[in-house]
Amino acid sequence: MSAVVKKAVVTGHPVAHSRSPLIHGYWLEQHGILGEYGRIDVAPEAASDFYRNLRSAGLVGANVTVPNKEIAASACDWLDETARTMGAANTLWLDETGRLCGANTDGMGFLGNLDQLAPGWNRSQGTALVLGAGGAARAIVWALLSRDFTAVHVVNRTEEKARKICDEFGSKTFAHGWESLGTLLGKVDLLVNTTSLGMTGKQPLEIDLSNLPRHALVNDIVYSPLETELLKQAAVQGNPTVDGIGMLLHQAVPGFERWFGVRPEVTDDLRALVLKDLGVNV
Missing domain, CATH: 3.40.50.10860 (Leucine Dehydrogenase, chain A, domain 1)
Incomplete structure (x- = not known):
């Protein structure tokens, strides 16, 4: 048989x-x-x-x-x-x-990637900034709240989409338009890009990280290219970085x-x- x-x-x-x-x-x-x-x-x-x-x-x-x-x-x-x-x-x-x-399992994939490549990344349970308001952003906001982050800021070009996510997840989440990005960057412990900006064949993600605290971890869920311009800029100024391929694998x-x-x-x-x-x- x-x-x-x-x-x-x-x-x-x-x-x-x-x-x-x-x-x-x-x-x-x-x-x-x-x-x-x-x-x-x-x-x-x-x-x-x-x-x-x-x-x-x-x-x-x-x-x-x-x-x-x-x-x-x-x-x-x-x-x-x-x-x-x-x-x-x-x-x-x-x-x-x-x-x-x-x-x-998208949120689990995000957490597994950071746990593997940046052990202790959520020890401070501080403030996170998420770029984008699509399905991946929602999963990542859920994941961050599951690790008891005290505040999660969602920034999107259409602020209403960011607000919809924050309305679902409650008082620890805050919605913003893209114009607030510069000010918010100075206050965060984690920056995550969930948009397709910076992906091969897409428009670049134009962002100035000079205001970002040097301890802040930067993660881009884009994995083509593996080292996006966001990650390159973060690494040059001394921020720890994690690329996006591990999220695909862990999920x-x-x-x-x-x-x-x-x-x-x-x-x-x-x-x-x-x-x-x-x-x-x-």
């Missing part, structure tokens, strides 16, 4: 660019697991039915990327606290009763454990493999 091959996929629209198969394939091989992980392009209009019928498709679970995270959450029978808060799920699995379950860990029964590790070898595939010079 042949062994059952567990199969999971990454879904989204488009999805051909996803590096998730490379990451999960590395872990499957590393742990000698008889499993498969692939890609399926799922358009938004077909997404709800697809996720509700994972078992009939022969899948034990799926990752979800844009633009289907909110649809995936609405299709689930059960959501973890983070996915409920976000209204978005990026990791799906079937429990022992067949229920479709969902989690949002994948919980799903692999759910589907294949082993909790994998984010190693230097995996990091190097993904960076090579991205064509990033290190």
Whole structure:
């Protein structure tokens, strides 16, 4: 009798660019697991039915990327606290009763990256400044509040979008327009860019860090280029920095454990493999 091959996929629209198969394939091989992980392009209009019928498709679970995270959450029978808060799920699995379950691991990926590359980064539980007000920003605000930061400032070119996030997360969060950036930079312990500004092929992130305290940690979730202009500027003036590739790697860990029964590790070898595939010079 042949062994059952567990199969999971990454879904989204488009999805051909996803590096998730490379990451999960590395872990499957590393742990000698008889499993498969692939890609399926799922358009938004077909997404709800697809996720509700994972078992009939022969899948034990799926990752979800844009633009289907909110649809995936609405299709689930059960959501973890983070996915409920976000209204978005990026990791799906079937429990022992067949229920479709969902989690949002973006915030966990952010925390795992900083924990690994900047140990003790949140020891002071101080003030953070988050640039951008999209889905990644929401996940990161949640993550920072989970580590008891005393204040999280969200800056966005459209202040109303920043205010929407802060209304959801309460009295420790503060919304600002871009014009407030210079003043805020002088008061923070952590700066995180969640916008696409500075990404290869996108507009540059034009920001002057001269007012930023030298102890403040700077993180850019952009990973192409690996060292963004923001990180270069921070490093030149002596600020500690963390790049964004680790967030991609760490957010994948919980799903692999759910589907294949082993909790994998984010190693230097995996990091190097993904960076090579991205064509990033290190």
